[in-house]
Amino acid sequence: MEIKAAVAHAPGKPLTIETVRLEGPKAGEVMVEIKATGICHTDAYTLSGKDPEGLFPAILGHEGAGIVVEVGAGVTSVKPGDSVIPLYIPECRNCPYCLNFKTNLCQAIRVTQGQGLMPDSTSRFSIGGEKIHHYMGTSTFANYTVLPEIAVAKIREDAPFDKVCYIGCGVTTGIGAVINTAKVEPGARVVVFGLGGIGLNVIQGARMVGASQIVGIDINPARKELAEKFGMTDFVNPNEIEGDLVPYLVDLTKGGADYSFECIGNVEIMRQALECCHKGWGVSVIIGVAGAGEEIRTRPFQLVTGRVWKGSAFGGARGRTDVPKIVDWYMEGKINIDDLITHVMPLEKINHAFDLMKQGESIRSVVTF
Ligand code: NAD
Ligand code: DAO
Ligand code: ZN
Numbered sequence: 001m002e003i004k005a006a007v008a009h010a011p012g013k014p015l016t017i018e019t020v021r022l023e024g025p026k027a028g029e030v031m032v033e034i035k036a037t038g039i040c041h042t043d044a045y046t047l048s049g050k051d052p053e054g055l056f057p058a059i060l061g062h063e064g065a066g067i068v069v070e071v072g073a074g075v076t077s078v079k080p081g082d083s084v085i086p087l088y089i090p091e092c093r094n095c096p097y098c099l100n101f102k103t104n105l106c107q108a109i110r111v112t113q114g115q116g117l118m119p120d121s122t123s124r125f126s127i128g129g130e131k132i133h134h135y136m137g138t139s140t141f142a143n144y145t146v147l148p149e150i151a152v153a154k155i156r157e158d159a160p161f162d163k164v165c166y167i168g169c170g171v172t173t174g175i176g177a178v179i180n181t182a183k184v185e186p187g188a189r190v191v192v193f194g195l196g197g198i199g200l201n202v203i204q205g206a207r208m209v210g211a212s213q214i215v216g217i218d219i220n221p222a223r224k225e226l227a228e229k230f231g232m233t234d235f236v237n238p239n240e241i242e243g244d245l246v247p248y249l250v251d252l253t254k255g256g257a258d259y260s261f262e263c264i265g266n267v268e269i270m271r272q273a274l275e276c277c278h279k280g281w282g283v284s285v286i287i288g289v290a291g292a293g294e295e296i297r298t299r300p301f302q303l304v305t306g307r308v309w310k311g312s313a314f315g316g317a318r319g320r321t322d323v324p325k326i327v328d329w330y331m332e333g334k335i336n337i338d339d340l341i342t343h344v345m346p347l348e349k350i351n352h353a354f355d356l357m358k359q360g361e362s363i364r365s366v367v368t369f
């Protein structure tokens with residue numbers, strides 16, 4: 001069938017809205033009508049050409065929500081009409097990773113997903129016979145996409161697509177990093193570096209679990225008001241303090257953070273995030289994705305003296321199991337998504353969403369179809 005998609009033909013070039021041919025779902029696959037998709041920093045990272053795994057031409061987008069319209073042979077867990085959220089980390093419930101409670105990194109389709117292909121090593125997208133790559137196994141910048149069954153989370157039917165699409169990445173990544181990866185406990189002192197689409201969700205996760213102090217750090221002063229609404233207790237603009245940031249934060253948190261989160265993708269700040277942690281027990285979680293080839297550094301004595309460095313992908317969440325629960329939290333008013341969706345636009349304006357992100361004007365832009 002013919003679909004409408006925003007196509008990334010080359011790094012650094014704007015997306016172009018085009019008619020694309022989409023093949024139907026094969027065995028174990030589902031076709032989803034995408035109703036809404038968020039635009040995340042990671043899409044911009046890949047489009048910029050800094051992503052070493054970035055493939056072109058491709059249909060980007062990994063933060064969507066929609067309705068199943070067709071299923072391939074053998075699909076049992078979803079049916080046409082079901083509301084779903086695509087998952088860039090699938091959950092097969094059968095591979096050694098899924099069977100190990102320590103990780104959410106299902107590897108069932110990892111190789112072909114990294115090649116921009118479906119599990120049978122072919123693409124469902126083409127233009128004039130030319131193959132167009134899938135992206136992160138999701139390709140949500142299109143009104144229809146095809147996904148493996150193990151890469152969709154079935155969600156409740158009354159959930160609004162233009163809000164819960166954000167659970168497909170940013171909300172789950174931020175809240176999940178607090179709950180699943182760091183396991184922040186009530187009363188903890190938390191420091192969050194970067195108050196964008198991810199960091200603000202770390203803040204709301206920290207408030208949910210009862211953190212007593214939540215310090216937010218950003219060079220954009222406009223982020224202060226919204227972060228306070230989400231639970232931030234102290235704001236620090238690194239450009240406005242005298243002296244080094246790390247001792248300033250150690251002092252502010254009465255000896256160091258119990259938990260810190262890097263939500264920027266800057267390796268220098270990852271070091272500050274580790275070193276502002278409390279001696280003996282502070283845990284620093286890297287969420288931000290750094291540029292290709294970049295490396296983190298610290299003095300090993302920081303680790304010898306009890307600080308712990310961790311990373312988190314998709315908030316440590318197992319998508320088919322955890323995403324429906326997070327949708328329930330939203331529907332029950334336990335988490336706030338509405339205030340983070342600052343812009344809504346049609347697919348034709350998607351390049352504007354990238355501009356807004358670069359200019360620090362948006363938290364989340366959502367494209368609706
Ligand atoms: P964003 O652009 O919305 O937010 C980044 C924030 O950091 C902005 O508010 C910006 O002003 C601030 N900032 C930039 N430089 C700074 C500095 N030097 N000091 C202090 N603040 C600074 O981005 P986002 O969508 O929130 O994504 C954040 C990072 O998380 C990106 O690297 C993204 O690729 C990554 N990410 C990771 C995962 C994961 O699963 N690990 C998932 C999604 C996104
Ligand atoms: O299993 O090797 C693997 C990779 C799984 C994907 C992890 C991606 C998380 C970070 C990228 C940001 C997502 C928007
Ligand atoms: Zn698996």
